Amino acid sequence: MRGVSVRSTAEILLVGIVLLVFLLSGCRQEASQDSDKEDRSGGEARPAFLQIGEFAVHRISANRTEVRDGAGRTLILIPRGAPVPDDCDPRHVVRTPVKRVAAYGYFDVAALRMLGVLDEVLVGVTVPEKEWARCSADVARGMREGRTAYLGDASSIDFERLKQMEPDLVLTWDPSSLPLLDDLHIPAVITSTPQATCLSARMRYVQFLAPFFGREKEADAYFARIDAALRDIRARTAGAGEQPKVMWGDIYEKRVMVEPGNAWVGELVGLAQSSYQFEDVFGTSCIEISVERFLYSGETADIFFTYRSRESGASSKEAIARLNPLIKDIAPLRSGRVFAPQPCYIQSMDKLDEILTEISAIIHPDLYPGYMLKYFDELPDRDTAHDKDTRS
Amino acid sequence: MRILARFWKALGSMNLTILLCLLLAADVVWGYAAIRWRTALFIPLNDLGLFAWMQTYGRHNLTYTGWFFALLVLLALLALNTASCTLERVRHVLAARSSLSVVRLAVKLGPHVMHAAVLVILLGYLASYLYTEVVVGTVLLPGRSYTLPGDAGVITFVEFRHEVYQGSRLKVFQGEVIRPEAAMMLSAKGRQREAILGFNQPVRLNGYSIHLSDFAPKKPGGMRLNKRIDLHIRKDPGVVLYLTGIGMFCLGLGLYMLDWRMYREVRQ
Numbered sequence: 001m002r003g004v005s006v007r008s009t010a011e012i013l014l015v016g017i018v019l020l021v022f023l024l025s026g027c028r029q030e031a032s033q034d035s036d037k038e039d040r041s042g043g044e045a046r047p048a049f050l051q052i053g054e055f056a057v058h059r060i061s062a063n064r065t066e067v068r069d070g071a072g073r074t075l076i077l078i079p080r081g082a083p084v085p086d087d088c089d090p091r092h093v094v095r096t097p098v099k100r101v102a103a104y105g106y107f108d109v110a111a112l113r114m115l116g117v118l119d120e121v122l123v124g125v126t127v128p129e130k131e132w133a134r135c136s137a138d139v140a141r142g143m144r145e146g147r148t149a150y151l152g153d154a155s156s157i158d159f160e161r162l163k164q165m166e167p168d169l170v171l172t173w174d175p176s177s178l179p180l181l182d183d184l185h186i187p188a189v190i191t192s193t194p195q196a197t198c199l200s201a202r203m204r205y206v207q208f209l210a211p212f213f214g215r216e217k218e219a220d221a222y223f224a225r226i227d228a229a230l231r232d233i234r235a236r237t238a239g240a241g242e243q244p245k246v247m248w249g250d251i252y253e254k255r256v257m258v259e260p261g262n263a264w265v266g267e268l269v270g271l272a273q274s275s276y277q278f279e280d281v282f283g284t285s286c287i288e289i290s291v292e293r294f295l296y297s298g299e300t301a302d303i304f305f306t307y308r309s310r311e312s313g314a315s316s317k318e319a320i321a322r323l324n325p326l327i328k329d330i331a332p333l334r335s336g337r338v339f340a341p342q343p344c345y346i347q348s349m350d351k352l353d354e355i356l357t358e359i360s361a362i363i364h365p366d367l368y369p370g371y372m373l374k375y376f377d378e379l380p381d382r383d384t385a386h387d388k389d390t391r392s
Numbered sequence: 393m394r395i396l397a398r399f400w401k402a403l404g405s406m407n408l409t410i411l412l413c414l415l416l417a418a419d420v421v422w423g424y425a426a427i428r429w430r431t432a433l434f435i436p437l438n439d440l441g442l443f444a445w446m447q448t449y450g451r452h453n454l455t456y457t458g459w460f461f462a463l464l465v466l467l468a469l470l471a472l473n474t475a476s477c478t479l480e481r482v483r484h485v486l487a488a489r490s491s492l493s494v495v496r497l498a499v500k501l502g503p504h505v506m507h508a509a510v511l512v513i514l515l516g517y518l519a520s521y522l523y524t525e526v527v528v529g530t531v532l533l534p535g536r537s538y539t540l541p542g543d544a545g546v547i548t549f550v551e552f553r554h555e556v557y558q559g560s561r562l563k564v565f566q567g568e569v570i571r572p573e574a575a576m577m578l579s580a581k582g583r584q585r586e587a588i589l590g591f592n593q594p595v596r597l598n599g600y601s602i603h604l605s606d607f608a609p610k611k612p613g614g615m616r617l618n619k620r621i622d623l624h625i626r627k628d629p630g631v632v633l634y635l636t637g638i639g640m641f642c643l644g645l646g647l648y649m650l651d652w653r654m655y656r657e658v659r660q
Contacts, residue, residue, distance in 0.1 A: 047452070049448045056449070058448055155618065175529070178529070178531045255564060291564075
């Protein structure tokens with residue numbers, strides 16, 4: 001009886017495995033069929049579905065692409081001139097290629113530059129011209145020539161001005177603008193995500209925006225460039241003997257903010273044969289942690305990247321210690337190295353390959369002899385006379 | 393017919409149950425690792441629906457999602473195994489009903505009611521993933537309204553009320569909103585009522601449940617963010633099923649304990 005039962009069990013299990021294989025092979029078959037439907041325009045096959053962190057692009061047909069933005073909303077991209085299907089909410093339809101864009105964040109503006117459409121499409125920004133002049137001459141020129149308008153600070157947008165600029169699309173990190181944009185019948189994409197952007201998503205974000213402008217080739221070329229830089233970093237650092245410990249964050253009025261381990265900087269540090277001190281922290285970018293946790297990690301860290309720039313007071317280790325007496329004893333301030341972003345860092349995400357290489361060069365200076373920093377400043381122990389004069 | 397009957401009987405084998413449980417345990421270990429490595433792949437499962445997710449995120453990332461497909465097959469087999477086993481034993485109990493009192497018959501069915509409850513709960517989850525209607529990314533500002541799909545009702549965000557942490561023990565939370573509450577006006581079928589929406593405190597209107605997913609500002613007087621609430625709205629037919637399942641499980645457990653209390657102690 002027992003023998004029969006065991007044999008029967010084996011039969012059932014066999015049926016289960018056959019079902020599983022059938023299901024999976026069915027999926028594979030569908031996937032391969034789907035790949036036949038891939039967009040081969042331009043002679044290059046494109047995946048029908050592309051996941052980019054919390055963003056996604058789903059090419060359903062030549063006349064319909066669905067994208068999922070950072071807030072989980074689905075937008076439907078329909079080519080200009082093609083009919084809008086009945087099942088589409090008109091508020092979520094974006095006509096492609098998009099010709100006029102308002103962008104809230106530096107990163108979105110940089111993404112437009114990566115795609116080679118910035119001069120043609122950017123009609124509104126939330127940062128005044130003088131802030132762009134130093135590192136983003138193209139944006140500043142557009143503002144001077146009247147093609148691009150300053151829409152007001154991101155937290156208090158002048159929606160009348162926005163309406164005058166007649167954008168086809170708004171790229172924003174601020175969900176509170178959605179109801180007002182809905183009223184103006186302007187589709188919007190939320191470009192921030194609840195979780196920090198991982199390295200892969202940071203590299204591929206441009207592939208999420210590409211279908212809006214029909215610039216997939218440019219996006220692929222950009223991704224290939226960043227991928228090549230990463231390969232180079234991996235190859236160069238593979239044999240690195242020492243694994244420096246890195247921390248990235250700062251303290252603002254007793255609130256400690258850091259980049260979590262799932263953020264692109266955390267992943268990059270790990271990839272460059274070094275150790276990220278907040279690898280176990282998971283969540284949103286610039287996440288708040290306790291002072292104790294920060295100090296504990298600071299005891300053994302070798303390198304500290306601060307969010308503050310020289311302009312916001314990070315002119316030397318001494319200045320940082322003065323700003324945040326709580327962290328004056330962490331190892332990088334006493335005996336390690338501290339780096340602050342230069343003003344162009346935040347506006348230069350279109351040069352992500354250079355930024356990644358620079359971070360790797362900072363971590364392993366011996367592997368990059370003669371490297372000149374372009375996006376970060378290494379802070380001296382004490383303020384120079386010039387810094388003191390500027391402060392006074 | 394005999395083959396089918398034999399197959400059905402074998403499907404209820406205890407050996408198969410144990411094997412399936414072991415396979416399920418191994419599968420969820422794979423699932424744990426996959427979710428940990430690729431969390432973003434599984435977030436859309438909450439709002440896309442099972443089929444749409446399987447056709448997109450699921451089938452394009454089989455290394456990380458294969459465990460989920462395996463889980464569905466294993467759970468389906470476990471459900472069949474449980475159904476076969478339970479029905480077979482219920483048949484035996486009912487066959488002997490003439491020799492049992494009504495109470496004795498009821499308590500003997502207790503464990504089988506619990507097994508049936510598990511099946512109803514599983515069915516509830518399947519219904520949730522297949523048929524739930526979800527609206528994501530709805531943002532309301534004070535004074536603004538949103539009309540539910542199919543004109544099922546209108547929700548209006550009246551005002552934002554919040555409780556701020558004023559203690560001194562947790563300095564990082566000082567001045568932070570620790571209990572956000574949004575006063576809502578719900579209108580449907582010509583009737584209006586007020587409701588308070590908070591975290592873990594959804595409001596319901598005409599079959600829809602409205603959940604608070606985020607809010608701003610987190611700290612009054614902090615960063616200059618506009619007042620807003622982000623909503624996650626869903627109409628989930630599975631809820632009734634798994635609440636029924638939980639009710640059935642409690643009933644079965646009660647009967648089982650009664651059996652243990654009334655009869656087994658006597659036997660001992």
